[in-house]
Amino acid sequence: NAGVTQTPKFRILKIGQSMTLQCAQDMNHNYMYWYRQDPGMGLKLIYYSVGAGITDKGEVPNGYNVSRSTTEDFPLRLELAAPSQTSVYFCASSYVAFRGPGELFFGEGSRLTVL
């Protein structure tokens, strides 16, 4: 298993550009998440999905969109990139919801710089 795969690993955007961060998992996990991590800070949840066709907002959804058309893929769309979106983005997946135990598997991260 490849686990959780994120692309690209690095990207530089100009202000106002748009792009999509890709995330794919091959573990048949129903739940997928996008977090962002600013320097020296913890992770903040952007969006999450509990299954294909179902998404929900996290703590910091503004400026982002997501879709979940398949179990495997959970792309994150940035519209009109702003310097405040400079961050490291982590995608994660899990097999069970967090009513109880459940292990998150994280990708290696995508480092985005907006200039």
Place this chain on the structure above:
Amino acid sequence: DAKTTQPNSMESNEEEPVHLPCNHSTISGTDYIHWYRQLPSQGPEYVIHGLTSNVNNRMASLAIAEDRKSSTLILHRATLRDAAVYYCILRDPLARSGNTPLVFGKGTRLSVIA
């Protein structure tokens, strides 16, 4: 949001035990306590979780206070590879549904000295 309090940083000598504390005084009866760690330039990885009883696995032990208002992650013999940020996380008790994601705080940065 999950309400946990952890020290910003801790330091340990190599091959010594490390006790990483976490306070969670507002924990609800059904909240699980999760610990993750994040090595430099990597995504977080699962360490351990528990509900009421102490837990052990190959990576660490989790000691949970009887009133569940605090817990301690124990690394029995710290190595240089254990230098990371350690996150203590509760499931969000105010979530609208049961399918709630984990909310990460700033965690504790553990430094290990050779």
